[in-house]
Amino acid sequence: MVTERLEVRSMKLIELLYLLFNNKRFIIGFGIIFFELILAFMGPLLYPVDPFDTNNPPSLPPSEEHPFGTDRFGKDVFALVVYGIRNSLYVGVLTGTFTILIGLTVGLVAGIRGGIVDEVLMSFTNVVMIIPNVLLAILILTYVGVERSGLELVAAVLSITTWTGFARAVRAQILSLREREFIYLSRMAGFSSIKIAFQDLLPHLATFILISFVNYMNVGINGEVGLSILGLTSISIVTLGKLLYFAAITQAFLFGQWWTFLIPGAILILLSASLLLIATAIDEVFNPRLRRM
Amino acid sequence: MRILLETKSLTKVFETGFFKRIVVKAVDDVSIILSEGEIVSLVGQSGSGKTTLAKMILRLLEPTSGDIFFQGRNVWKDLKTLEDFKWYWKNVHAVFQNPYASFNPFYKIDRVLHQALMLIGIDPDSPEGDRVIREALEVVGLRPDETLGKYPHQLSGGQLQRILISRAWIIKPKLLLADEPVSMLDVSTRGKILELFDILRKNLGTTIVFITHDLGLAYAISDRILVMYKGKIVEEGSPDKVILNPEHEYTKELLKSVPTLYKKWS
Amino acid sequence: MDRLTLKNVSAYYRQLIVNKEVYVRAVDDVSLSVKKGEVLGLVGESGCGKTTLSKVMMMNINPPLEFIKGEVQLTRRDGEVIRLHKMSRRLLKNFVWGKNISIVPQEAMSALMPTLKIKRIAYDLVRSHDPNAKLEDVVERLEKRLEELGLPDYIADRYPFELSGGMAQRTVIAVATLLNPEVLIVDEPTSALDVLTQRIVLKTLADLMVKNIVDSMVFITHDIAIVRQIASRIAVMYAGKIVESAPTEDIIFNPLHPYTKGLIESITSLEPEVRKRGVKYIPGQPPQLINPPQGCRFADRCSFVMEKCKKEEPPLIKIGEGREVACWLYVKR
Ligand SMILES: Nc1ncnc2c1ncn2[C@@H]1O[C@H](COP(=O)(O)OP(=O)(O)OP(=O)(O)O)[C@@H](O)[C@H]1O
Ligand SMILES: Nc1ncnc2c1ncn2[C@@H]1O[C@H](COP(=O)(O)OP(=O)(O)OP(=O)(O)O)[C@@H](O)[C@H]1O
Numbered sequence: 100m101v102t103e104r105l106e107v108r109s110m111k112l113i114e115l116l117y118l119l120f121n122n123k124r125f126i127i128g129f130g131i132i133f134f135e136l137i138l139a140f141m142g143p144l145l146y147p148v149d150p151f152d153t154n155n156p157p158s159l160p161p162s163e164e165h166p167f168g169t170d171r172f173g174k175d176v177f178a179l180v181v182y183g184i185r186n187s188l189y190v191g192v193l194t195g196t197f198t199i200l201i202g203l204t205v206g207l208v209a210g211i212r213g214g215i216v217d218e219v220l221m222s223f224t225n226v227v228m229i230i231p232n233v234l235l236a237i238l239i240l241t242y243v244g245v246e247r248s249g250l251e252l253v254a255a256v257l258s259i260t261t262w263t264g265f266a267r268a269v270r271a272q273i274l275s276l277r278e279r280e281f282i283y284l285s286r287m288a289g290f291s292s293i294k295i296a297f298q299d300l301l302p303h304l305a306t307f308i309l310i311s312f313v314n315y316m317n318v319g320i321n322g323e324v325g326l327s328i329l330g331l332t333s334i335s336i337v338t339l340g341k342l343l344y345f346a347a348i349t350q351a352f353l354f355g356q357w358w359t360f361l362i363p364g365a366i367l368i369l370l371s372a373s374l375l376l377i378a379t380a381i382d383e384v385f386n387p388r389l390r391r392m
Numbered sequence: 393m394r395i396l397l398e399t400k401s402l403t404k405v406f407e408t409g410f411f412k413r414i415v416v417k418a419v420d421d422v423s424i425i426l427s428e429g430e431i432v433s434l435v436g437q438s439g440s441g442k443t444t445l446a447k448m449i450l451r452l453l454e455p456t457s458g459d460i461f462f463q464g465r466n467v468w469k470d471l472k473t474l475e476d477f478k479w480y481w482k483n484v485h486a487v488f489q490n491p492y493a494s495f496n497p498f499y500k501i502d503r504v505l506h507q508a509l510m511l512i513g514i515d516p517d518s519p520e521g522d523r524v525i526r527e528a529l530e531v532v533g534l535r536p537d538e539t540l541g542k543y544p545h546q547l548s549g550g551q552l553q554r555i556l557i558s559r560a561w562i563i564k565p566k567l568l569l570a571d572e573p574v575s576m577l578d579v580s581t582r583g584k585i586l587e588l589f590d591i592l593r594k595n596l597g598t599t600i601v602f603i604t605h606d607l608g609l610a611y612a613i614s615d616r617i618l619v620m621y622k623g624k625i626v627e628e629g630s631p632d633k634v635i636l637n638p639e640h641e642y643t644k645e646l647l648k649s650v651p652t653l654y655k656k657w658s
Numbered sequence: 659m660d661r662l663t664l665k666n667v668s669a670y671y672r673q674l675i676v677n678k679e680v681y682v683r684a685v686d687d688v689s690l691s692v693k694k695g696e697v698l699g700l701v702g703e704s705g706c707g708k709t710t711l712s713k714v715m716m717m718n719i720n721p722p723l724e725f726i727k728g729e730v731q732l733t734r735r736d737g738e739v740i741r742l743h744k745m746s747r748r749l750l751k752n753f754v755w756g757k758n759i760s761i762v763p764q765e766a767m768s769a770l771m772p773t774l775k776i777k778r779i780a781y782d783l784v785r786s787h788d789p790n791a792k793l794e795d796v797v798e799r800l801e802k803r804l805e806e807l808g809l810p811d812y813i814a815d816r817y818p819f820e821l822s823g824g825m826a827q828r829t830v831i832a833v834a835t836l837l838n839p840e841v842l843i844v845d846e847p848t849s850a851l852d853v854l855t856q857r858i859v860l861k862t863l864a865d866l867m868v869k870n871i872v873d874s875m876v877f878i879t880h881d882i883a884i885v886r887q888i889a890s891r892i893a894v895m896y897a898g899k900i901v902e903s904a905p906t907e908d909i910i911f912n913p914l915h916p917y918t919k920g921l922i923e924s925i926t927s928l929e930p931e932v933r934k935r936g937v938k939y940i941p942g943q944p945p946q947l948i949n950p951p952q953g954c955r956f957a958d959r960c961s962f963v964m965e966k967c968k969k970e971e972p973p974l975i976k977i978g979e980g981r982e983v984a985c986w987l988y989v990k991r
């Protein structure tokens with residue numbers, strides 16, 4: 100019961116990996132991601148078809164020549180999906196990175212500095228929290244011009260409002276760690292705040308950061324879908340979300356062209372689900388309470 | 393005897409609670425003088441403010457009001473740069489109450505000792521550093537080969553506590569605040585540690601503030617005893633005066649609760 | 659009647675030193691029994707293996723700790739004998755821990771999850787035995803237990819860090835005994851507390867026995883003056899072994915083993931007897947547990963050491979009623 104908390108923390112990386120690969124959720128999630136990554140990176144080599152080539156016959160159902168068929172414009176759906184996965188993952192990773200970076204910086208600085216810095220940063224966080232994120236995204240994207248905005252901007256627009264919860268959680272954890280004796284001992288050895296943040300605090304936050312990163316990747320991938328559906332992202336960048344968007348505006352559903360939306364949709368759902376599985380698995384393995392109580 | 397450290401009307405007020413503000417006066421108008429080379433015991437009930445007082449002296453917790461002077465310098469107002477702080481912590485160091493919380497579980501225990509070496513300007517990776525660490529561990533009755541390279545959870549509470557004492561031994565500060573430093577040691581090991589404090593005091597003129605709830609121990613080793621109650625120093629004097637002729641009601645109550653070996657409580 | 663019996667148990671930590679695997683013999687061939695209605699005090703030097711022995715009593719063996727040999731038996735109130743060393747970890751967790759045997763660990767205060775309310779912690783504990791337990795029932799039970807132990811019932815709604823040291827310690831005791839285990843192990847329950855609070859915690863523990871909430875208790879400490887207030891019998895541990903066990907009064911007034919003698923003489927309480935002799939301690943340090951010497955483990959520090967002590971290990975022999983000692987001085991030839 101209450102005894103076992105201390106023992107789990109300082110495990111070796113190998114042990115952790117071992118535990119992770121003994122976890123069913125992780126294996127399933129990782130398997131899916133791995134498969135999709137292979138598809139995204141090896142796909143263009145194994146299946147050298149130009150996704151923007153419109154010279155194929157339009158609206159072909161899956162066949163030997165076009166495994167996922169073609170769309171209304173005669174583009175090869177399989178080639179599109181391969182590109183889409185890559186771009187979707189890219190926007191996910193970017194969103195995850197941006198969100199974590201902003202949230203971590205704000206949370207760490209507020210938690211470590213305390214006092215007036217903390218109050219200012221937290222008020223700022225609370226203000227950002229109540230900004231309607233879709234509205235802000237529309238404003239920024241239309242201001243920049245949808246045609247000129249790349250995936251980087253999309254990720255930035257998504258991150259700019261989502262980091263707040265993470266920042267607050269980081270700050271709360273720092274506050275509970277800050278008064279621990281081992282922090283005092285590092286301070287008394289003349290360590291600067293930055294050194295303490297990196298050496299003493301960050302390891303304690305590592306699992307939380309990892310889990311959040313996976314979650315925010317998901318936010319990025321799904322957020323991009325949302326923005327595509329609103330027509331707020333550049334048409335020339337193929338993502339899974341964009342494929343769904345095209346299927347919708349070309350009324351693929353009415354024409355019974357299921358391959359143009361079911362396949363990218365399924366892959367998108369699998370991607371999100373696998374990320375969630377991985378996040379839960381990491382939590383199970385790293386969080387002693389879930390692991391053992 | 394020369395004055396080493398002096399606190400003037402030191403007060404710390406904690407405000408907690410999110411909706412309803414709860415105000416705790418953890419340390420209340422404490423003025424004490426510590427001279428060079430004395431062992432002073434600070435005794436008192438849980439929550440009486442002993443640790444809070446120590447943290448303020450250690451420059452880890454800012455006082456709500458009052459001043460601390462160390463060798464004439466105002467600790468909270470005159471020290472500004474990281475170099476100043478290092479100078480101060482080289483001279484004023486601590487052994488904390490909870491050995492389990494004193495180690496970052498992600499690092500080997502060697503780290504706290506390396507930190508001590510860096511503070512006094514010895515390279516931890518040099519043969520000199522290795523020698524100093526080994527000597528310090530042996531002094532507290534630990535075998536270096538059995539101790540170094542381990543993670544905190546691989547050692548017992550008492551062993552962790554002694555590692556922290558060996559850190560203080562490496563630094564050899566002028567003022568050592570030892571917060572329940574032997575709470576997890578049995579009597580047959582404890583004597584050795586107490587002897588170390590005495591050696592520090594005799595050979596180097598170290599001043600030691602010994603925070604404890606063990607009145608028997610305080611009686612046996614200190615030159616002076618301070619009794620703290622609800623944030624205030626309520627009684628102060630030589631051990632014989634405080635233990636044998638206590639004046640304050642609280643001190644009397646405290647003395648009554650000390651467990652006795654030969655008699656069992658009713 | 660024995661509640662908990664340990665027969666010749668050994669438990670070692672497996673450790674890697676410069677690419678060589680070695681064993682830290684933290685518990686080495688220990689036999690011990692705790693009787694019904696008894697508080698057994700377990701005292702010994704820091705690092706001698708007390709906490710490890712408590713893990714063995716629960717059979718809570720986690721790598722790097724390894725159970726090497728021996729038997730651990732627990733007799734339940736209904737008379738059934740369960741052999742803990744034969745059970746899997748899952749079985750122990752679901753049917754034994756918390757229910758038949760429970761522990762208040764040494765770092766009890768930091769062992770409470772800081773982000774959960776006390777009632778939540780209690781609920782998790784109960785649910786690990788009874789997946790259908792309802793939160794309300796557990797809370798009701800917890801509040802009753804808190805009240806029995808003289809604690810305010812609002813504690814159930816608090817977070818651990820909102821409690822003072824003494825309160826946290828007693829709360830852990832309340833949670834650990836929620837299911838009325840036959841045996842309760844408390845590891846250094848008072849070392850972080852001031853004398854007034856120590857007294858209250860001792861009272862709480864004594865109440866557990868008086869109110870028949872637990873049947874037997876193992877009280878681990880390094881402070882003999884504390885344990886003598888509550889224990890009916892004391893076992894002295896040294897470097898992974900039990901060197902002496904006897905009724906409390908005998909240990910205090912007539913210690914047999916030279917180590918026990920040294921321990922008793924080093925105590926500083928405020929009594930005249932003690933004041934006269936000043937602070938003493940036993941010079942030297944215990945042997946390393948990786949390669950313990952072949953003879954008596956105390957031989958290096960013993961003032962009565964004989965030739966034989968360095969060669970042969972003294973067996974734990976019975977001397978008089980309920981007294982056992984492992985020392986060549988007492989072996990009749
Ligand atoms: N960071 C904090 N925030 C709020 N209150 C605090 C904080 N630190 C200490 N306190 C309160 O200040 C008072 C004094 O605490 P302190 O830790 O100094 O006591 P102590 O004498 O060291 O007790 P113990 O013997 O239990 O260590 C207590 O009431 C405590 O609850
Ligand atoms: N995970 C581990 N790996 C290797 N050795 C260990 C480990 N945990 C404990 N030990 C060693 O086993 C011995 C017994 O430790 P244990 O925690 O049982 O001591 P203890 O008697 O409870 O001491 P204390 O009174 O200080 O709490 C110690 O020498 C310790 O260094």
Ligand SMILES: [Mg+2]
Nearest residue numbers: 442443444489
């Ligand atoms: Mg304290």
Ligand SMILES: [Mg+2]
Nearest residue numbers: 548549709764
């Ligand atoms: Mg222990």
